[in-house]
Amino acid sequence: MPNFYVIVPVLNEVGNLEHLFNSFQQINASFEDSFTTHFILVDDGSTDGTGEKAQELAGALNFKLIQHEINQGPGKAFGSAFAHIADKVQNEDWVATMEGDNTSRIEVLTQMFIRKEEGYDVILASPYMYGGAIINTSPLRVFLSSMANIFVKEFLGIHGILTVSSFYRLYTGKTIKDLQEKYSPEILELAGFECMVEMLLKMIYLEKSISEVPLVLDTSLRVGKSKMKIIRTVRGYFKVWQKKRGW
Numbered sequence: 001m002p003n004f005y006v007i008v009p010v011l012n013e014v015g016n017l018e019h020l021f022n023s024f025q026q027i028n029a030s031f032e033d034s035f036t037t038h039f040i041l042v043d044d045g046s047t048d049g050t051g052e053k054a055q056e057l058a059g060a061l062n063f064k065l066i067q068h069e070i071n072q073g074p075g076k077a078f079g080s081a082f083a084h085i086a087d088k089v090q091n092e093d094w095v096a097t098m099e100g101d102n103t104s105r106i107e108v109l110t111q112m113f114i115r116k117e118e119g120y121d122v123i124l125a126s127p128y129m130y131g132g133a134i135i136n137t138s139p140l141r142v143f144l145s146s147m148a149n150i151f152v153k154e155f156l157g158i159h160g161i162l163t164v165s166s167f168y169r170l171y172t173g174k175t176i177k178d179l180q181e182k183y184s185p186e187i188l189e190l191a192g193f194e195c196m197v198e199m200l201l202k203m204i205y206l207e208k209s210i211s212e213v214p215l216v217l218d219t220s221l222r223v224g225k226s227k228m229k230i231i232r233t234v235r236g237y238f239k240v241w242q243k244k245r246g247w
């Protein structure tokens with residue numbers, strides 16, 4: 001049976017873990033006829049006991065906790081998880097990346113897997129697609145987020161893709177292997193939230209077929225605030241721009 005690797009970076013998400021592990025149980029059950037599912041949580045220097053609590057909640061799941069002593073950012077966290085599966089992942093496996101704050105609604109995975117049947121290499125969950133939305137968020141934040149999405153696409157020359165920085169994605173094992181072969185076992189160079197745009201560009205350069213499914217991003221599903229630092233992320237996008245010729 002092929003494997004399905006679910007990768008989740010977390011920083012101080014202790015309040016969201018119970019819900020998250022319930023979702024893991026549901027994913028595990030709904031795909032048990034098609035995949036052996038593995039959950040990989042990367043705790044990136046949390047100070048609220050996220051790692052310990054996660055280990056407690058894991059129960060009988062196939063679960064791997066990767067812990068960074070000090071905070072290095074989501075790019076480095078994804079990098080550690082990709083490096084961890086580098087000697088395991090096969091072409092026919094599937095890999096998902098998700099958020100740990102329960103905003104990556106697992107119902108959407110079903111639709112993502114329908115796109116898989118249609119032959120796509122990568123499927124993005126897309127709040128900016130028709131049918132998607134960002135709800136229960138202040139109008140100012142929605143506006144800033146939409147502007148950032150438009151600006152990043154224009155600035156980096158990404159056309160025909162609606163959402164470029166969302167964490168919630170599904171990839172074929174072959175896509176991950178090809179990225180690792182061309183770049184490195186970590187795939188990513190950049191440390192922050194800009195890493196998802198880095199990865200998207202690298203997939204475009206490898207001519208992967210990419211599709212999107214609408215995601216209603218409901219921020220009331222999470223406990224606590226966003227950890228994304230706006231200035232640091234804008235700086236990160238400049239780094240993407242500087243480095244993209246080399247990729």
Ligand SMILES: Nc1nc2c(ncn2[C@@H]2O[C@H](COP(=O)(O)OP(=O)(O)O)[C@@H](O)[C@H]2O)c(=O)[nH]1
Binds near residue numbers: 099167
């Ligand atoms: N590993 C790691 N995960 C992080 C870091 N910052 C945020 N995250 C996680 O990345 C996901 C997205 O972060 P979030 O704060 O929800 O950002 P937002 O969705 O853009 O508001 C969540 O699962 C966070 O716990 C970090 O520095 N390291």
Ligand SMILES: [Mg+2]
Binds near residue numbers: 099101103226
């Ligand atoms: Mg979030």
